[in-house]
Amino acid sequence: MSTSVTKGGPRTGAGRPRRGTGANTGRPHAALALPGVLFFLFFAAVPMVLAFCLSFTQWNGLGNPQPVGLANWRKLFDDGRLTQSLTVTVLLTVVSWAFQTVVSILLGVWAAGRQRNRAILSAIFFVPFLLSSTAISLLFYALLDPNFGIIHGDTLGSTNGAFLAIVFVGGWQFIPFHTLIYQGGARQIPEVLYQAAAIDGAGRYRQFFSITLPQLRNTATTSGVLMVVGSLTYFETVLILTQGGPGTDTAILPYLMYEAGFKSYDFGYASAIASFLVVAATALSLLLVRLSGFGTMRSTREGM
Amino acid sequence: MSHDTLPHPVKTGAAPVARPAGRRRRHWTQRPNPLAGLGSIVWLVVVIVPVYAMITASLTPRDEALGHNALKPPSHPTLANYSTVLHNGFFHYLWNTVLAAVAVVAIVLVLCVPLAYVAVRTRGFWSGAAFRLFLLGVAIPAQAVVVPLYLMIAKLNLYDSLLAIILPTAAFAMPVAILVLTGTLRDISEEVYEAMALDGASPLRMLFQLVIPMSKGGISTVGIYSALQAWNGFLFPLIFTQSEGPRVLTLGLFNYVSQFGVNIPALLASVVLSGVPIFAVYLVARRALVGGLMGVGGK
Numbered sequence: 160m161s162t163s164v165t166k167g168g169p170r171t172g173a174g175r176p177r178r179g180t181g182a183n184t185g186r187p188h189a190a191l192a193l194p195g196v197l198f199f200l201f202f203a204a205v206p207m208v209l210a211f212c213l214s215f216t217q218w219n220g221l222g223n224p225q226p227v228g229l230a231n232w233r234k235l236f237d238d239g240r241l242t243q244s245l246t247v248t249v250l251l252t253v254v255s256w257a258f259q260t261v262v263s264i265l266l267g268v269w270a271a272g273r274q275r276n277r278a279i280l281s282a283i284f285f286v287p288f289l290l291s292s293t294a295i296s297l298l299f300y301a302l303l304d305p306n307f308g309i310i311h312g313d314t315l316g317s318t319n320g321a322f323l324a325i326v327f328v329g330g331w332q333f334i335p336f337h338t339l340i341y342q343g344g345a346r347q348i349p350e351v352l353y354q355a356a357a358i359d360g361a362g363r364y365r366q367f368f369s370i371t372l373p374q375l376r377n378t379a380t381t382s383g384v385l386m387v388v389g390s391l392t393y394f395e396t397v398l399i400l401t402q403g404g405p406g407t408d409t410a411i412l413p414y415l416m417y418e419a420g421f422k423s424y425d426f427g428y429a430s431a432i433a434s435f436l437v438v439a440a441t442a443l444s445l446l447l448v449r450l451s452g453f454g455t456m457r458s459t460r461e462g463m
Numbered sequence: 464m465s466h467d468t469l470p471h472p473v474k475t476g477a478a479p480v481a482r483p484a485g486r487r488r489r490h491w492t493q494r495p496n497p498l499a500g501l502g503s504i505v506w507l508v509v510v511i512v513p514v515y516a517m518i519t520a521s522l523t524p525r526d527e528a529l530g531h532n533a534l535k536p537p538s539h540p541t542l543a544n545y546s547t548v549l550h551n552g553f554f555h556y557l558w559n560t561v562l563a564a565v566a567v568v569a570i571v572l573v574l575c576v577p578l579a580y581v582a583v584r585t586r587g588f589w590s591g592a593a594f595r596l597f598l599l600g601v602a603i604p605a606q607a608v609v610v611p612l613y614l615m616i617a618k619l620n621l622y623d624s625l626l627a628i629i630l631p632t633a634a635f636a637m638p639v640a641i642l643v644l645t646g647t648l649r650d651i652s653e654e655v656y657e658a659m660a661l662d663g664a665s666p667l668r669m670l671f672q673l674v675i676p677m678s679k680g681g682i683s684t685v686g687i688y689s690a691l692q693a694w695n696g697f698l699f700p701l702i703f704t705q706s707e708g709p710r711v712l713t714l715g716l717f718n719y720v721s722q723f724g725v726n727i728p729a730l731l732a733s734v735v736l737s738g739v740p741i742f743a744v745y746l747v748a749r750r751a752l753v754g755g756l757m758g759v760g761g762k
Contacts, residue, residue, distance in 0.1 A: 187666035189589055192581035195574035195637065196593050202612070202634030203603060204596075209611035220613075266506060269499045280503055282749065284510055289741045291695045293713040294734045297720065298517050301727045301734075307520075307528065331513070336756060343757035363496065384601060385639075385759075391604045395697040399717065413606035420610050421702060429610050436607040443602065 207437055213430035220424050231431040240407055240415060241432075245439075248391070248411045251325065255390040256383060258330050259337055263382065266334070267341025268371055281342070288335035295332045296399035299324065303400070318408040321401045325409060328396050333389060337382045344378030345371060391440060412436050521545070521732040528728050544732035551722065552707065553736060556715035561740075563629050563711055564693035570633040571640050571689040572682065579644035580674050584656070584666075594645065600638035605631070609702055616703050627703035628711060632696050636689040643688070643759060647681025648674060683751060684758030694741065712737055 216224035270281040305313045314320040352370050394413045403410030420429030523537035582594045621627040659669050700714040723729045
């Protein structure tokens, strides 16, 4: 990167010709960013604060919210469904991440090859991603129907079956996308690394584990963050496939919140669940950012 | 090191094959791999079987459907299910979805390109803070804010309108858009800006004559990504709209479940139809679509 020259601080860089107007010549005014920041704050940050405020009130959607202090929070932490929901949410996130990452890396690295058959198959593999998640959930709702579907027996009626169905349906939709990301990542690995490894006598599988995987570090972070956030939003899959059932066995946090808010019209309690979700998601993303250096995006070309 | 975000499989793929084998070791991406080939066949089955079952089932007559195995082709294929769907508001829903997608893409691009430009070109405290805000925003699930947004939308008199879907969808597409765009903009080298500054170009002129033309890859990635967010969106339409007027395709599909009841072939016909428009886009502009989405992964 040629920018290393300017890294020391472009505003103090000595010897560079400067015009009389000062160091900020050619730098855009921050006001240019303002509309975007305000729009985002209004539709994403303000509601988050509002959710937190609403969690201390009782409100059924009509009239004005009545303050009730900590009642909703007390109810939340006494609610047996919360622990169960949290467990299911975390399990779903982890299992989906593992399933999608393993398949996407294998397919993505495979699809990075330039062979003609790989190009054709990759084009077919992409097809599920063209359907919306609602459409895909409906498709599997029909295919898993005990009276009609392709699998005999009541898959969605058993706890494990329903859970695995959600994991599979999520993977079926999003693996094409993550495969694409890994394919792009694998194609950017410098050829010299493989040549050097070949000279050192590393075989194909050794090369995969010692070069391909480490080089895909940044790709895996990006894709992983998108997967984790994505699996928090399996809401429509749950709503259409299982409605949180059997019982409340697949009621992930967003679904629990939806039920409290838009089925029982207890918006105060729904806001408490939502605030909890925000705290959990933020903690999770901070953890991911810290663990992976997503903010700084360490280069995989270090030491070359 | 500025990588083109668009892949060029044909250009780089065709040439080396013709080269005599012994002259140079084949590029690693050219060597066959039987184990991976087997795996890819397995995945092919996983992808094809549901798609095949969906299409055959949508062609099955309603009275033949009950107790019918979806894998068996129907004995009397029919298009009746498709006409049922098309006569139940399908085109109206599709039109709403297209409107919403276009509006979301426009809002996201108009707001995010200048924002990313400022985030990359200034190093002050506030631009750093703005960037971190969006970085954190990636992880905010839309579900978490849906209750207060419902309150705000109602107060703004936007409930049950297309705008109620468009505005929040655009806001929630912004974090990823900013990440992709800042990544692209960082690849424009400092020297080009300096050259333009020496020529007396204003920052605004640089935006239009340098930044936008040089980040077309990132901009098309963001456009495709936000269009897909609008296309896929389900929660906002479910909660912020109610009547037939502003109903989008995803919600229309969801309502078919109760409307068609046990008429599963018609339900599957609606699923097939909902995929047709974007499948057409895929056939026409596969390279751009795939290349654009690949850009979400950054570099």
